[in-house]
Amino acid sequence: MALSNGLQSVLAPRLFLGWLLAWALLAFACAPDSGASSSQLAPSRTLTVFAASSLTEALVEVKSAFEESHPDVRISLQFAGTPTLRLQIEEGAQADLFLSADESNMSALRNSGLAEGTPAVLVTNGLVVIASKAGPVRALPDLARPGLRLALALSSVPVGHYSRTALAALGQDPSLAPDFERRVLANVVTEEPNVRQVVGKVRLGDIDAAFVYRSDLAATGPDVRAILIPAEYNVVATYLVAVMERAREPELARQLLGFLQGDRAQSIFQRYGFGAFPS
Amino acid sequence: MKPLPLTPWSLLGNAPAILYLLFIGIPFVALFLRAIALGGLGESLSDPLVLRSLLLSLVTSLISMGIVVIGGTPLAYALARSRFLGHRLVDALVELPLVLPPVVAGLAMLMAFGRQSPLGRAMEEVGIVLPFTTAAVVFSQIFVSAPFYIRAARLGFQAVDATYEDLSRTLGRSPWDTFRRISLPLALPSLLGGLALAWARALSEFGATLMFAGNFPGVTQTMPLAILSALESDLSNALALAVILTIVSVALLGAIAFLSARRERIGL
Amino acid sequence: MNQGWIQHRLGNLDLQVRWEAAPSEILVLFGPSGAGKTTILRAIAGLLQPQAGHIEVGGRPVFDSAQRLSLPPERRRVGYVPQSYALFPHLTVRQNVAYGLTGLPQREVEERVASLLTVFGLTGLAERSPRNLSGGEAQRTALARALAPQPQLLLLDEPFAALDAELRRALRRELRTHVAERQAPTILVTHDREEAIALGHSLIVLDRGRQVAEGPPLSLLTRPSTATVARLFGIENVYRLRVLARHPREGTMEAAPESKDLRLVLPLGDAPEGSWLTAGVPATEVLVASQEPQGLSAQNLLPGVTAVIEESPPHIRVTLDCGVPVVALVTPRAVERLGLAVGQRAWAVIKASSFSLLAE
Numbered sequence: 008m009a010l011s012n013g014l015q016s017v018l019a020p021r022l023f024l025g026w027l028l029a030w031a032l033l034a035f036a037c038a039p040d041s042g043a044s045s046s047q048l049a050p051s052r053t054l055t056v057f058a059a060s061s062l063t064e065a066l067v068e069v070k071s072a073f074e075e076s077h078p079d080v081r082i083s084l085q086f087a088g089t090p091t092l093r094l095q096i097e098e099g100a101q102a103d104l105f106l107s108a109d110e111s112n113m114s115a116l117r118n119s120g121l122a123e124g125t126p127a128v129l130v131t132n133g134l135v136v137i138a139s140k141a142g143p144v145r146a147l148p149d150l151a152r153p154g155l156r157l158a159l160a161l162s163s164v165p166v167g168h169y170s171r172t173a174l175a176a177l178g179q180d181p182s183l184a185p186d187f188e189r190r191v192l193a194n195v196v197t198e199e200p201n202v203r204q205v206v207g208k209v210r211l212g213d214i215d216a217a218f219v220y221r222s223d224l225a226a227t228g229p230d231v232r233a234i235l236i237p238a239e240y241n242v243v244a245t246y247l248v249a250v251m252e253r254a255r256e257p258e259l260a261r262q263l264l265g266f267l268q269g270d271r272a273q274s275i276f277q278r279y280g281f282g283a284f285p286s
Numbered sequence: 287m288k289p290l291p292l293t294p295w296s297l298l299g300n301a302p303a304i305l306y307l308l309f310i311g312i313p314f315v316a317l318f319l320r321a322i323a324l325g326g327l328g329e330s331l332s333d334p335l336v337l338r339s340l341l342l343s344l345v346t347s348l349i350s351m352g353i354v355v356i357g358g359t360p361l362a363y364a365l366a367r368s369r370f371l372g373h374r375l376v377d378a379l380v381e382l383p384l385v386l387p388p389v390v391a392g393l394a395m396l397m398a399f400g401r402q403s404p405l406g407r408a409m410e411e412v413g414i415v416l417p418f419t420t421a422a423v424v425f426s427q428i429f430v431s432a433p434f435y436i437r438a439a440r441l442g443f444q445a446v447d448a449t450y451e452d453l454s455r456t457l458g459r460s461p462w463d464t465f466r467r468i469s470l471p472l473a474l475p476s477l478l479g480g481l482a483l484a485w486a487r488a489l490s491e492f493g494a495t496l497m498f499a500g501n502f503p504g505v506t507q508t509m510p511l512a513i514l515s516a517l518e519s520d521l522s523n524a525l526a527l528a529v530i531l532t533i534v535s536v537a538l539l540g541a542i543a544f545l546s547a548r549r550e551r552i553g554l
Numbered sequence: 555m556n557q558g559w560i561q562h563r564l565g566n567l568d569l570q571v572r573w574e575a576a577p578s579e580i581l582v583l584f585g586p587s588g589a590g591k592t593t594i595l596r597a598i599a600g601l602l603q604p605q606a607g608h609i610e611v612g613g614r615p616v617f618d619s620a621q622r623l624s625l626p627p628e629r630r631r632v633g634y635v636p637q638s639y640a641l642f643p644h645l646t647v648r649q650n651v652a653y654g655l656t657g658l659p660q661r662e663v664e665e666r667v668a669s670l671l672t673v674f675g676l677t678g679l680a681e682r683s684p685r686n687l688s689g690g691e692a693q694r695t696a697l698a699r700a701l702a703p704q705p706q707l708l709l710l711d712e713p714f715a716a717l718d719a720e721l722r723r724a725l726r727r728e729l730r731t732h733v734a735e736r737q738a739p740t741i742l743v744t745h746d747r748e749e750a751i752a753l754g755h756s757l758i759v760l761d762r763g764r765q766v767a768e769g770p771p772l773s774l775l776t777r778p779s780t781a782t783v784a785r786l787f788g789i790e791n792v793y794r795l796r797v798l799a800r801h802p803r804e805g806t807m808e809a810a811p812e813s814k815d816l817r818l819v820l821p822l823g824d825a826p827e828g829s830w831l832t833a834g835v836p837a838t839e840v841l842v843a844s845q846e847p848q849g850l851s852a853q854n855l856l857p858g859v860t861a862v863i864e865e866s867p868p869h870i871r872v873t874l875d876c877g878v879p880v881v882a883l884v885t886p887r888a889v890e891r892l893g894l895a896v897g898q899r900a901w902a903v904i905k906a907s908s909f910s911l912l913a914e
Contacts, residue, residue, distance in 0.1 A: 094521065141401075156418055158500070161515050196418035197500025198507075200514055208500070213400040213417045449640040452601045455627035456634040457654030458703050467653075471644045 053081045054259055055101060057092040059108035059246065060201050061132065061166065061220045065279035066106070069272045073263060080259060088164045088201040096121055096251065103260040106248045108132075109165035113247040123257070126249040129267055131282035133241045134166075134173050136234040137209050137227060138216035147234060148183055150216060151190035158197045158205050158217040166202045169242045170218035176240040206231075220244070222280040243282075314532065321525040330526030338504045339512035340530060346420060346508060347488040350427035354435050354484055359477070362439035363469065367448070384433045391429050392497025395422075399498075422499035423506050427488035435477075435484035442476025443469060482542040486535050509534075556707045556739050558617070560597050560607030562590075569593055569604075569763040575707065575739040575756075580730070582754030582771070583743045585786065589760040591743040592637075595709045598741065599634045600627035612706030633700030633738070637712040639692050641684035647671075647695050648680040654703035666702060673732075674698045689717045693725060701736065708733070708740040714749060726752055747787050751832075751912040759783055772832055772912070789834035790881040792912065793818070797825050806853070806906050809833070814877045819853035819906040832912040839908035840882035842872055843901040844892040854904040856880060860896050863889065874902050 058066050063086050070082045085092070085102070093112045096102055097119065105122065106129060107113040116122040138144035143152065150157065160167035178188035197214070199205045206223050208214040210230055224233055248267060250260040266272055321327055330336050364370070365377060383391055399406045399416040409416070416422050446469050454464040470477075492510040499506040501515060509531045516524035559572035569590040575581040583591045596602040598609055600616065603624060609617040611632055616625040641650050651670055655663045671677045674694040684692060693713060700708060713729070714722040730753065733740050744750050750757055751771045759767040759774070767774055767783045772792075774783065795809035795818060805822045809831065818833070825831045847855065858876030865871070869883040872894060880902045894900065 091517065094517065161501070163515065163520075195502065196505070197502050198515065199501060200496075204496075211396060211400065212402040213396055447638075447640065449636050449638060450642060452596075452599070452627070453634060453636065453640045454642075454653070455601070456599050456630070456632055457699070458628045458631075458656055459654075460628055461626075463656075468642060 051079050052256055052259060053083055054103045054256055054263060055083045055085065056104045056106065056263070057085045057087075057096065057100070057102040058106035059089045059092070059165070060086040060203050061108055061222055062086070062106055062246070063203070064225050065222065065276050065281065068275050068279075069267065072271055072275065073266050076266075077262075082263070088161075090163055091201075101253060101255065102251050103254040103256055104248060104263060105251055106246060107165075108244060108246055109168070110245060110247060112165070113249060116251075117249070121252050122249040123252050123254070124249065126247040127264065127268065129246040129248040130273070130276045132244040132246065132280075133221045133238075133282065134169055134218050134236055134244075135221045135224060136216055136236060137206065137219055137224070138232045138234060139209055139212050139214065140230055140232050141212055142215040144216040144234070145232070147177070147236070148187075150194070151184050151187050153190070153194070155194040155215045156196045156213065157191065157194040158199055158208050158214045159195050160202050160205050160218075161198045161200055164201060165244065166205075166218070166220055167198065169244050173218065173236060173240060173242050176242075177236070180237075180240060220280075225279045246281075317525065317528055317532070321522070321529045324522040324525060326522050327526050327529065330523050331530070333523065333526075335503055335512065335516075336523065336527055336530070339507050339509050339527070340534070342420070342423070342504065342507065343489055343509040343531075344534075346423045347427055347485060350424050350431060350488045351481060351485055353424070353428055354432045355477075355481065358432050358436045359439055359470075362436045363443050363465065365436075366440045366443035380436050381433055383430050384437075388426075388430050388491065388493030389497055392426060392494035392499075395425060395429065395494065395498045399425075417498060418500040418502070418506065420499075420505055423495055423508060426494035426498050427491045430491050430494055431484040431488040434487055435480040438480025438483065439473065439477050442473035442480070445476065446472045478542050482539050485538055485542075489531065489535055489538075556611055556613075556741075558598070558607060558609035560594065560604035560609065562593060562597065562602075562604040562607070564590075564593065567593070567763045571758065571760065571763075571765050573741070573758060575741055577739050578734050578737045579755040580733055580740045580742055580753050582750045582757045583741065583760060584745070584747070584750040584754075584757055585760035586745055588762070589745075590763045591745075591760060592711055595634065595711055595741065595743055598630075598707070599632050599709055600625060600630045601634075614706075631703070631706045633703070633705035633708045635696045635700050635708075635710045635713055637715060639696035639716075641687075641692055641695055641699070643684055646681050646683060647676055647687070647691075650684065650695055651676075651698045651702055653699060656703075670698045670702055690721045690725060693717065694728075697729070697732070701732070701738070704736075705738060708738050710740060710742040712744055712746075713742065714744075714746070722749070723752075729753065747789060748910055748912065759786055761786060788836050788838075789910070789912075790837035790883075791840070791879075792832060792834040793878060794830060794832055795820075796830050797827050800827055811878055816856065816877045818904075818909070820909045820911065821907055823911045825911075833909045834912050835904055835909050837871065837881040837883040839904065840880060841903040842874070842882045842884055842888070842892065842894070843903060844894060844898070846901055847903060850903060852903050852905045854902075854906065856902040856904070858900060858902060860894055860898050860900045863894060863896060872900075874900050876902055880904075 056066070066084060070084060074080060074082060089108045089112045092105065093107070093116060096105065096116060105113070105116065107126075113122065113126050117126065136144075136147065136150065143149060144155065149155075159170050162168055162171055174188050174191055177183060180187070184190065197208065199208065202219055202223055203226070205217045205219055206226055209217050210227060212230070216234075248264055250257055250264060254260045361380070365373070365380070396417060397403060399409065401407060401410065406416070416425065450468050450472065451464050454468045455461070459467065490510055491508070492514070495506065495508060496511060501507050501511045507515065509527060513524050513527045513531070516527055557574040560569065562569040567588070567590050571590070571594055573581060573594075583594060585591055593602060597604045597607070597617070598611070604617070604619070606619045607617060608615065608619070611630055615623060616630045617623060642653065645653065648667060648671065652663055652667045655666060658666075671680055674697065676691065676694060676698060679687065679691060684695065687695065693716075697713070714725060717725065726749065742753060754771045756769065757771045757774055758765055766786070793811055795811055798808045798810055798817065800807045800822060802822060806819050807822050808817050809820055810817050820833050823831065841852075846857070856874070856876040858874040858880065860872060861875040861879070862873040863870060866883065870886050870889050872882045872884055872889070874880045874882070882902060
């Protein structure tokens with residue numbers, strides 16, 4: 008005991024100092040670039056963009072287009088369900104730009120003073136039913152067949168909310184069964200936390216069909232069949248974008264916002280199934 | 287033990303340990319403080335969604351633990367006592383879920399029992415459907431938690447001197463009697479310890495469940511999934527659920543620790 | 555009859571042994587560690603499958619390699635006391651003793667356990683946990699537990715190894731009585747020569763798996779037997795003596811061989827004056843002198859004539875005729891220095907405490 012205590016008192020301070028040093032190095036390595044050293048490096052400014060996961064593919068392409076025309080800028084993209092991103096921003100996550108898949112989450116941020124100015128409309132989106140090609144669903148009425156396995160997104164994420172709205176509207180369609188909505192909901196076996204999980208489950212073949220964004224069709228393959236929802240029953244999902252109050256690069260963020268609304272970005276969004284924002 | 291003298295050096299020497307404890311402790315304190323600050327803990331407790339996920343978690347994890355104990359105990363005993371062909375392979379297979387991300391486990395089960403697999407289709411023919419059912423929740427929990435129990439049980443059985451078992455046999459007791467009256471009671475503290483770990487793991491199981499069983503209130507939405515779902519809508523509900531899950535887990539572990547400590551005291 | 559033979563190869567050990575244990579007798583398997591003694595007990599108990607053999611317990615075959623017969627341990631009706639006793643640590647003394655009593659009405663179990671506890675002097679300890687027992691108490695509990703189901707054969711593996719010398723002697727006597735009363739033959743494994751001689755009605759001497767000698771212990775020791783047996787026993791000089799006088803205050807007694815004018819001083823034992831006993835002394839404990847020594851503390855100074863000098867590497871084995879043969883092991887240098895030669899006068903010097911009392 009005496010010996011080990013002795014050893015401890017000799018070794019421990021040194022170990023502790025080493026440990027401190029390790030943390031200091033780590034902190035240094037992780038620290039944002041300081042002005043002095045960054046001027047020589049090519050991409051000197053970084054924009055952090057939080058975006059709804061339904062924007063994934065399109066936004067990746069938009070990002071390279073923007074970086075091409077702004078060689079000194081690097082865009083860092085973070086995708087998740089809109090409410091998750093909102094929560095992260097509320098808890099202090101640093102974002103320059105926030106792309107929300109709905110209006111309510113964006114206005115919540117605005118009300119708490121975290122979003123700058125009036126949010127701008129980015130794109131619109133609609134819903135579509137995707138069905139596993141091997142499965143029994145070929146048209147909308149099939150969704151009501153008993154014993155199917157359907158997936159929805161959580162009602163708290165925008166696409167989940169929209170899905171339920173569209174389903175309620177479809178219930179008014181005289182060509183469908185009178186209790187269509189109830190029978191479809193009875194077939195729902197899972198509520199996924201985001202739309203990408205919904206798509207994944209259908210592609211794996213264990214879920215027969217699901218409501219997803221039209222833009223998600225870009226993320227599916229030949230294993231999935233798309234079933235269109237008539238425009239009168241479909242929803243118009245409006246994506247909003249705003250510069251964050253705590254942005255590190257507010258000026259650059261505003262530039263990117265303008266780029267997102269410009270022709271080049273909009274044509275990319277349209278290629279991925281998004282609708283142009285109504286001008 | 288004499289308390290160590292409190293010198294600057296000894297404080298500095300223990301600083302990493304103290305920092306670590308703070309690192310683990312502070313988040314819990316913060317979770318509780320925030321949940322209390324947001325209020326509505328009582329309200330959340332009576333929320334049917336919270337209650338349903340709590341009940342589902344308890345029921346499914348109890349069933350899982352029952353199956354893990356019934357199936358895992360003989361396996362652990364066999365691994366501890368005999369060398370059979372493929373012993374090492376079985377050993378590795380038992381421990382595989384420990385190193386596997388739970389999502390992979392869920393995906394693998396979906397591949398095995400899903401519609402795309404011959405096995406899943408054959409089961410569906412006879413009317414057994416697993417994915418997206420409560421049974422799938424139990425499967426997921428068993429898949430990820432059983433190794434914790436089997437490992438501990440195996441070590442427990444290995445620590446029981448085989449001479450006791452030999453002796454029991456010469457005293458006219460069958461192998462089953464010997465197992466029940468000698469091996470099992472002697473290894474019990476290890477089994478309980480392993481069970482506590484496995485239970486905690488089953489209660490917190492998330493990845494495999496979301497993949498294989500999905501997330502539907504009252505059917506497959508266990509506490510961790512309910513926390514995730516609530517996080518998308520209502521932070522106070524999510525915090526309340528997190529606090530409840532923490533309390534339930536700690537209470538279960540405490541109960542088991544108390545039981546095994548009592549066994550120690552009464553002379554086991 | 556309890557008898558059998560087995561053949562078993564295990565690592566370096568090539569075990570070949572044949573035994574026979576008569577009712578109310580103790581058969582001792584004696585040999586150094588690694589001789590295969592415990593393996594034999596385990597084979598008889600059914601805890602190990604010998605590669606070949608035939609084993610009978612109470613006249614009933616329990617193992618026969620030719621007939622592919624092998625009863626499981628629980629059907630062999632043997633009582634087994636391993637070297638560690640292996641008392642079940644989670645059961646009390648009473649529960650340990652009752653453990654083997656299955657298929658009996660509760661009342662009968664209680665009666666049998668109570669009587670066993672009484673016989674073994676364990677009544678006051680009945681509710682104790684085995685971890686709170688002394689060595690002797692644990693040994694008696696293990697014995698009571700093994701005897702409770704009334705086995706046809708009792709197997710004891712080094713039952714006294716963990717005990718101190720005094721307790722060992724007392725418990726040996728106890729064991730002999732139990733075996734005699736219960737008529738249960740016993741096979742006892744030991745590497746302790748005193749124990750082998752004190753307890754065995756018959757003896758099998760094992761060395762590296764082979765049976766090197768067998769028979770009643772005393773005749774094995776006293777007859778001019780093989781060098782291996784002598785080496786294994788380590789007692790080359792064994793005498794049948796009659797007690798002439800006891801000196802309790804000095805802790806000694808005097809005894810003499812029949813019709814020989816020779817008195818030996820031995821450590822004090824239980825044998826009364828006039829009774830016969832057997833005492834032995836290892837050859838390494840015997841000193842040889844070529845002239846009559848003076849002023850010795852040793853109490854036995856035996857004059858004689860050098861009868862035989864033979865090589866026993868690394869020693870030289872000198873046999874003196876002092877009325878009885880006395881064997882001594884000395885170094886070659888000592889033989890040279892003393893100028894020992896056959897036919898010359900010589901003295902054997904033995905301390906009283908070097909003698910062990912083999913049977914009283």
